[in-house]
Amino acid sequence: MSKIFSFGFWNSIARVILRNRLTIIAIIIGITIFLASQWQNMRFSYTEANLLPDDDKFNMVYNDFLDKFGEEGNLIVIAVNDSTLFTPEKFTAWNTLTKKLSSYSEVDHVISLGNLKKLQKFNKPKRFEMVPLINEKKWDSAQVAAYQDELFNKLPFYENLVYSSNSNTVQTALYINEDIVNSKERKTFVIEELKPLIEKFEKDNNINVYVSGMPYIRTLNSQNIIDEIGLFIGGALLVTSLIFFFFFRSFRATLISMITVLIGVMWAFGVIGLLHYEITVLTALIPPLIIVIGIPNCIFLINKYQQEIKNHGNQAKSLQRVISKVGNATLLTNVTTASGFATFILTDSKLLKEFGIVASINIIAIFILSLVIIPVIYSYMRLPKDKHLKHLNKKWIGGFVDWIENMVRHRRITIYISSVILLALSIIGIYSIKISGSLLEDMPQNAGFFKDIEFFEEEFNGVMPLEILIDTKRPKGALKLSTLKKMESLETAITEVPELSAPLSVVRLAKYSKQAYYNGNPKYYQLPTSQEQNFIAPYLKGISSEGGNLLNSYVDSTGRYARMTTFMKDIGTDEMERIEENLWPQINKIFPPERFEISMTGKALIFQKGTTYLVKNLVVSLSLAIVLIAMLMAWMFRSFRMILISLIPNLLPLLVTAGMMGFLGVPIKPSTILVFSIAFGISVDDTIHFLAKYRQELKANDWKIKRSVYAALKETGVSMFYTSIVLFFGFSVFMISSFGGTVALGGLVSATLLFAMLSNLLLLPSLLLSLEKSIANKETLKEPAMQIIPDEEEDDINITDK
Structure with a gap:
């Protein structure tokens, strides 16, 4: 290996480069065209970054949950906190908006004021049916007021689902089709259909509408990433070119450097496409990183060329010395820089591994481009004038x-x-350093969608789902009254946590069935007793498909597994660990581990666990970088x-x-x-x-x-x-x-x-x-x-x- 770093070797490299200039230019053009053709394979990430290894226990629990209940991050919520909504004209407009949203193929179903249903008891035969709360008609003030009274005072089932318990805020729940929730079609729907529709409603009715939910947040956030790639590249080029010109006072040297790093940027995008990697918040940083790291290469090479020209004025000798003298040191510095990035390859995180691979490859690529392009271009140019060399003194x-x-x-x-x-x-x-596992902390806090997140945190205690999976270990176990009572106790414990919202589960449907049995009287919105359960059972057998779908949202087809969904505020890892530490003893007391298996999961929790995992790997990757570079120094000196x-x-x-x-x-x-x-x-x-x-x-x-x-x-x-x-x-x-x-x-x-x-x-x-x-x-x-x-x-x- 020492032969590679010998002076004779670099003299040979200089000879090859300077005697085969046209061939080298053709090779660079060919590689650039090939990598440019790979840009078509680039795609932007439409999912949250999964920082955990695939075989991590938290990932396995999350995937098991998705197998049983499907995508949990497909909810978009649209809310209004305006008393004028409950006037005939605006109430009708809101219901029209709901119908329009329901018509899109990207939308699975909608729960809103205009299509709410209530559980109603029928005796011949005995059955419950979900019947429309309202029928299509022309509304007057009295009818709207009556509807408002019934919703807020007689239907606790919809509390924190359609209306806020904190105020008169109402919301529409938009469930995106699971097939497109992690695809480009979701972005098209949100950007080109949903946002213009909401903006038109706001303008026509003079009502402020708040929109949130993970699909919506992810879409606008990924769009910001796309927008910022161009901003970063442009900003990096502008800043580095201005500094470069300030140092060298040469348009020619600045232009040559910019050409070099721009080709490096094209190669970086090409490598991402060639490897079929997604553009994430990390890989989006690589092109501007290449500019920032590539410019020092150009400085070393051009500075050495100008020093040689000043010393003896021989262009051929100057170019040869640039390659043979600076090539060794520049290669070594680029290798150490690439090593810092390459340590991420050794982690089990797919996100960091891809970042490390692309970054390290392109750092070596920008070194090769700098070493080749700068001497070749200067070889076709006139010698620098005295004014170009003044900066040396x-x-x-x-x-x-x-x-x-x-x-x-x-x-x-x-x-x-x-x-x-x-x-x-x-x-x-x-x-004093803290660990943050917040999904939202890094998002643009001045953006409109971030302010909407704060609104939903105030009104509904958050938009990020935290799922609790309950395995009763026996068929139909989730529907037993004893299990329902345990779930109600857990719901009470969760509701007492300020950072978490009141949970949604099959308990709500069980309580609503008792209320319906007593002809809709809201004071009976509670779990039935054993005796009442016997009376209610015949009515449940004939429940309609709508009620069945509602049940299937929270209990799997075997009745063994139950799902409890709460929404959490934007809290960090420390707060979440504290909440878990306080909740688990209560969970284990309510659901004895020998009889039940309880798991916590959800995108937000997975992200937090991933952050903790990365922190542990930080020490490993940094230690590897130090050891690797120390070994290199030991071999050198x-x-x-x-x-x-x-x-x-x-x-x-x-x-x-x-x-x-x-x-x-x-x-x-x-x-x-x-x-x-x-x-x-x-x-x-x-x-x-x-x-x-x-x-x-x-x-x-x-x-x-x-x-x-x-x-x-x-x-x-x-x-x-x-x-x-x-x-x-x-x-x-x-x-x-x-x-x-x-x-x-x-x-x-x-x-x-x-x-x-x-x-x-x-x-x-x-x-x-x-x-x-x-x-x-x-x-x-x-x-x-x-x-x-x-x-x-x-x-x-x-x-x-x-």
């Missing part, structure tokens, strides 16, 4: 490097004390002491960032989990550049430590500053996102990389100087396994296309 950059050198030379104690203080504060902050010294300035920024998260109240969640592996993989690049130059200077300066450290600092300080600034502002682009998690990711990675730059420029050389006697000798720093920065020898290459 910028005084303010020199002033920055002089300040760094002065700090390292005279203020090392200050650097160490500052580092220790930062470390202590960070440890304090780390203890063949020195255990150098590994320790190189890791300290890279781990400190991670701890500082974790401390910041604690103090700023930024929780650990799927989006912020990425920060540490990404930042570590990128920040270690500066360490590699510095130590590689430092070792070269040691050999050149006869192992004189101080001279070598300061020489390496001057040589690498400018490049480290350039690339860190580009990365800082590049990742800051993510802060324009409307997604809280993406904002946090951008801000935290930017801050970490800024700390990492200062740590590598101040703390790393200080450690080298303070520990010079123990590390700076020929025994400790043996001949490295690879020549990261080659010596000044090279073969001249004639640029002639074959």
